[in-house]
Amino acid sequence: MKKIVLFFAVAMMVSCSNDLEDLNKNIKDPSEVTPESLFTGAQKNFVDQMVTLHVNWNNTKLWTQYLQQTTYTNESNYDQASRTIPDNHWDIIFLSVIKDLDEAAKVIKTLENVSAAELEVKENKLGIIEILTVMAYTNLVETFGNIPYAEALNTDKLSPKYDDGLTIYKDLISRLSKVIAALDETKGSFGSADRIYYGDVSKWKKFANTLKLRMGILLADVDSGLARTTVMEAVNDGVFTSNGDNALYAYLSADPNTNPIYNDLVLSGRLDYVAGETIVDILNDLNDPRLPLFFTPTADGTYVGAKIGELTSYDKISHLTKVFETPTFSGTLLDYSETEFLLAEAVARGFLTGGSVKEHYENGIKASIDYWGGNVADADAYLLQSNVNYDLALAASTASVPWKEVIGKQKYIALFNRGFEAWTSIRLLDYPAMKTPSEAVSGFPNRYTYPIAEQTLNRTNYESASKAIGGDAAETRLFWDLH
Numbered sequence: 322m323k324k325i326v327l328f329f330a331v332a333m334m335v336s337c338s339n340d341l342e343d344l345n346k347n348i349k350d351p352s353e354v355t356p357e358s359l360f361t362g363a364q365k366n367f368v369d370q371m372v373t374l375h376v377n378w379n380n381t382k383l384w385t386q387y388l389q390q391t392t393y394t395n396e397s398n399y400d401q402a403s404r405t406i407p408d409n410h411w412d413i414i415f416l417s418v419i420k421d422l423d424e425a426a427k428v429i430k431t432l433e434n435v436s437a438a439e440l441e442v443k444e445n446k447l448g449i450i451e452i453l454t455v456m457a458y459t460n461l462v463e464t465f466g467n468i469p470y471a472e473a474l475n476t477d478k479l480s481p482k483y484d485d486g487l488t489i490y491k492d493l494i495s496r497l498s499k500v501i502a503a504l505d506e507t508k509g510s511f512g513s514a515d516r517i518y519y520g521d522v523s524k525w526k527k528f529a530n531t532l533k534l535r536m537g538i539l540l541a542d543v544d545s546g547l548a549r550t551t552v553m554e555a556v557n558d559g560v561f562t563s564n565g566d567n568a569l570y571a572y573l574s575a576d577p578n579t580n581p582i583y584n585d586l587v588l589s590g591r592l593d594y595v596a597g598e599t600i601v602d603i604l605n606d607l608n609d610p611r612l613p614l615f616f617t618p619t620a621d622g623t624y625v626g627a628k629i630g631e632l633t634s635y636d637k638i639s640h641l642t643k644v645f646e647t648p649t650f651s652g653t654l655l656d657y658s659e660t661e662f663l664l665a666e667a668v669a670r671g672f673l674t675g676g677s678v679k680e681h682y683e684n685g686i687k688a689s690i691d692y693w694g695g696n697v698a699d700a701d702a703y704l705l706q707s708n709v710n711y712d713l714a715l716a717a718s719t720a721s722v723p724w725k726e727v728i729g730k731q732k733y734i735a736l737f738n739r740g741f742e743a744w745t746s747i748r749l750l751d752y753p754a755m756k757t758p759s760e761a762v763s764g765f766p767n768r769y770t771y772p773i774a775e776q777t778l779n780r781t782n783y784e785s786a787s788k789a790i791g792g793d794a795a796e797t798r799l800f801w802d803l804h
Contacts, residue, residue, distance in 0.1 A: 356432075357514035359425035360450060364516055365578075366417040367457060368570040368652040370410065371741055373581035374594055377404050378413070381740030384766055385733075385747060386599035386755055389627035391592060391635050398630040398758045399766050399795060408772035410464065415473065418457045423474050426450045444503060445510040445522050451500045452529045455493045456654070459536060462486045462493075463745050464769045466790040466799045469782075480779045483786035487543065487800045494536055494551055501529045501558060516571050517654070528568050531560040531660050538663050539749060541670055542803045549672045556673060561660040564692050569651035579648035587646050595638040599756050600737070601626030603730065607708055610690060610699040615737055617642055630758025645738075653739055658692060661685035662732040666750075669724045679711040682728060689735035726752045748802045763795040767802060770795055 373379045374388065380396045382388045390397050401407055429446055432439070461468050470489045472481035510520040518524040537551030561567070572580040576588065586594065596616045601624050604612040612624055616639040619625050627633040644650060665681035667673045683704055690700045707713045711727060720726040729752030736743040747755065748767055755765055771793050775783045787793035790800075 356425040356428040357511060359421045360511060361514045361516060363418050363421035363425065364453065366413060367453065368654060369581050370413045371654065372652040374585040375581065377406065378409050379740060380406055381744045385740055385743040386597040386629055387737055388594045389597045389629060389633065391595055391633050394630055394632060398760045399763045401770055401795065405773055407769040408774055410769060411772045414457050414461055419454055420474065422450050422454045442509045445505055445508055448500045448504045449510055449525050451496060452525060455497050456532055458489065458493055460741060462489055465771060466768055467786040480782055482782050490536065490540065491547065494533065497529055497533050498554065501526060517568050524566065527559055527561055527566050528655060530555040530558045531655055534560050534660065534663050538666050539801050543801050552667045552672045561657040564657050564688055567656040568654040570654065571651060572649050574648050580650045580652055582645050582650065583648040586641065592635040595633060595635060595640055596626045598626035598628055601639060603734065603753060608706065609734065610695045610703055611693050611734065614693040614695060615642060616640065628759065629756045630760055656692065658685050658688035658735040659742065661688055662728060662735060665728050678724060682711045682731065685735055686731055725750045729753060751804060766795040767798050768795065
């Protein structure tokens with residue numbers, strides 16, 4: 322009898338225990354994160370970091386002198402250390418983009434008992450994750466130089482070694498080529514979880530080829546053979562051909578899913594950013610139709626940019642137009658205008674024989690004016706100006722490589738609001754020349770310095786990487802930036 326009582330007592334305890342555990346479960350939240358939510362989050366984090374103006378996260382629109390600060394001018398004067406900007410960028414791209422994309426891929430690979438429809442799009446999902454991962458790594462290499470790569474996602478390696486930047490870049494091109502070949506345009510992918518192309522695999526394939534074109538051009542001065550092959554493969558397989566191909570992230574109207582620029586300009590309640598003197602002077606000199614599309618006139622009807630690196634009055638300087646204060650203003654990762662300037666460079670370098678430099682140059686200008694809301698008549702008239710017409714501008718150039726100056730200036734204008742890529746273009750082409758800030762703490766930054774956290778927590782590998790690239794200084798030129 323005692324055994325029976327004991328049995329029922331234990332049974333009751335187990336039953337109650339199970340009931341209590343059930344009560345502790347949160348039935349409203351998912352117990353596992355879906356790969357779609359990881360992908361969407363990583364996609365947003367990536368675009369946010371590329372477009373934000375916030376001085377704690379991204380200083381490139383200040384360094385490219387599209388914008389300047391009104392009160393706190395440290396970042397306009399190339400100060401990277403006060404706000405630990407390199408640490409923040411490093412963490413966002415590695416942890417909030419690459420790591421989350423990797424987790425999404427792992428979940429997709431291990432999902433069991435999925436439907437036939439889900440199985441059909443599995444490889445395309447993995448391919449798109451790979452494309453964004455490659456792009457995120459290219460940004461880190463172009464920003465820092467040598468970085469952790471082979472051991473970057475290895476959780477057993479708390480102090481990952483750094484890999485050579487050029488070696489990484491070549492491997493990224495190889496990875497991109499493989500995924501381009503594997504994409505199946507007859508099938509879907511992420512659907513609405515994809516805030517850029519909504520799962521359109523044909524668009525992602527064009528995106529990947531256009532990214533590959535950009536990567537090939539970046540290697541032009543360091544490995545012309547690989548650069549030529551990479552560019553030719555990308556173009557032959559199909560790059561962007563119109564503004565309809567642009568990779569635009571669709572923001573929403575409610576915080577926290579608005580464009581970060583809206584947060585910086587409106588929700589912050591601050592008046593921190595105004596037009597930079599460099600871009601305004603160029604646009605004024607060219608009588609450029611995009612000037613009123615980018616900036617507002619001052620009280621006297623003129624367009625004025627702030628002195629670089631100096632304190633300035635918000636009321637006396639041109640500001641960004643209202644379009645930038647729209648919460649749903651799209652965030653751009655890659656666009657057609659840039660594609661045409663890359664093609665112009667490719668022809669100028671002898672990598673391509675199809676089309677002329679002038680044709681691609683003009684297409685890039687027209688695409689930019691069209692994207693920003695200008696009209697065809699303005700674009701046609703603009704291209705007739707002697708300081709814009711490719712042949713006349715080329716003849717008037719005193720640069721050692723005239724096409725770099727002519728293409729570089731117009732590419733710089735077309736990349737407005739895209740700080741990272743404009744910064745890369747300036748470093749690669751050396752045009753247009755940036756003004757020296759009034760209280761610069763370094764020469765023009767050719768790279769982000771390595772994060773302080775890496776210097777303290779991964780010191781041995783940090784020191785090896787610093788030595789390998791020629792010193793952990795802002796002025797150190799990276800492997801692709803030879804001139």
